[in-house]
Amino acid sequence: MENVLFERPHRQHFYGLPLSPPRLRRAVDEATRAALLREAGEILQGRWRFFTFADAPSDPTPGGLTDWHRCEVTGLYADPDACGPASSSHDPEVQGRLRTIWEKSRHHHTTVLAIAYALTGEDRYATGAAARIADWILANPPQRGVNWLSGAEAGLRLMAWAWCYELLRAHPQWGVWFGPDSPLWPSVHRHQEFLEEQTRPGASGGASLLAALAGQYVASVTWPVFSGSPGWQREAKAALTREATLQLLESGVNRELSFGHHVWATELLLLPALLGERCGDAFHPAYLARLARAIRVIDRLRGPGDLLPRYGDSDEALAVQFEPRGAPRVDWLLRVGRDWLGVPVPEPQGGRLGATLLLGDDRVPLRYEPEAFEASFAYPDAGLYVLGSGQGTPREVRVLTAVGALGSTALGDHGHADALHFTLSVGPQEVVVDPGTSAYHADAQWRRYFRSTAAHNTVEVDLQDQSTQAGAFLWAHRVGAIAQLWEPREEGGRLVASHDGYERLLGAPVHQRELDLSGRLLSVTDHIGGRGRHHLRLHLHLHPDCEVQPESPDAWRVSWPGGALRVRFDGRLRVRCDQGETDPASGTTPLGWYSPRYGARQASPSLRATLTATLPVTLHTTLEVL
Structure with a gap:
């Protein structure tokens, strides 16, 4: 390995560091x-707070x-010595849940320890962070085990590690942990070589590619110590620039049409660009x-009470963990967008810790009035339409509908069979929900359900699903959807x-839906031609907070703490409400379930209205907020 330099050129700065504990x-x-x-x-103590452990941390481990x-969820182990295809099995019955194993090896928890040291100066946090980096390197030799499968994970x-390296600089043992004999250097070098292989032209796109490229760029700038570092930095920057156009539509919406991946991709595009400026x-x-438009999209789609859309897949991926688990997901991102790029968003309540680490504590926040926008708006290039009324009031009604396809990637891997699906919230309360x-x-059965049209x-x-599933991330047939009419109004709007x-299918059915929001009344007209x-x-899937009571054969009252609405169906429909069941029509698939976070699910009320009829058929449904 080449002679390693342990200091970057003086003109280079690592985000907002250094920052003393005071x-x-x-x-x-x-708070x-x-x-x-x-945390x-x-x-x-060896305890985790991600996924199913969000509300109660996992059990401690001996010595932490x-x-x-x-896999802490199943107790199963992936073979640490498996190589190549033998390590790539995704069978949770064999090796546990791969995404859970990967979350630990992303080292977000190690970054939390380094931030804790930066806040307090306490030795235990610094030594804990350094020990975890060294232990991972020892336990994960290059190209062995599941933690060397993905360029995204390496990035x-x-x-x-770059954040830990910088946040721990003030510690007296820093030179020991990261000096010439540190195991960090050969591992970083192998990571960079691995990322070079994983990001060659033609590599699959999406946010996972951005994660690999962002890691390659940040590492090359943080440690410009290898002969390949200048090339890796240059190539990663060029690829990120290309991917920003490929992965973000002109409106700023992520092409994967998954809000969770939109947030993650925005973080992954922001972090290299900010470091590049520094x-x-x-x-x-x-x-x-x-990038600024992508941040603006997050603010506009965020509803009252900081409700975030749930369309498409989301596995709660983070680029870097700057805030404690459970903190508002996008506040630091909006704050940095506002104070660095001048994105006209309201000042978030949270996100100060992340923004300070990224921008420093001597930056004067921008002072201006956020850009006003209408309650009803659309991103037609993404097929996202929002109907709103009562903006700024406790009973603000917001309806979000998806008219787009499964995403623009070749596989549509993170899309769901949800064309013409809508959600409805009243103030900060989710009512009609995305699952x-x-x-x-x-579990393949649960994966199929949460992507299905029935969900x-x-x-x-x-x-049948609108689009035909062919695997956990594959579609054999993909839906095409189009908006024929869009009429936003001051208190609502109309979409066809x-x-x-x-x-x-036989008879070539075509589904056309009209959504018309007028004040607190949403009218839904479904025409099925053919x-x-x-x-x-x-x-109609409802939030677990909701209780449902029949008022008549075609009317149902949906209530939640602080509010209610009435759903009225077409009189020809047979309506029932169930939750957490096996679908009686198929006898095998689930129905009436809600996933509050990745890795968790719970029963939720589900209204199901059925009709067997000769097409064409037109059905009318109304939802009135009381």
């Missing part, structure tokens, strides 16, 4: 500081040690403009759209 403490509110230190204490190949790991390698203004993701590989608030024909997903006799099911 300076960092002054920029962070006490955030206490939550992060509490850091749990990490030192991390088993990098154990995220390098970004976490080290004299600024990204092109067009890149920054598209979420549950998990990727934990979404739309019309299902002959118990259709999709061709069922034209493959020929022949078909079985139709209209699904």
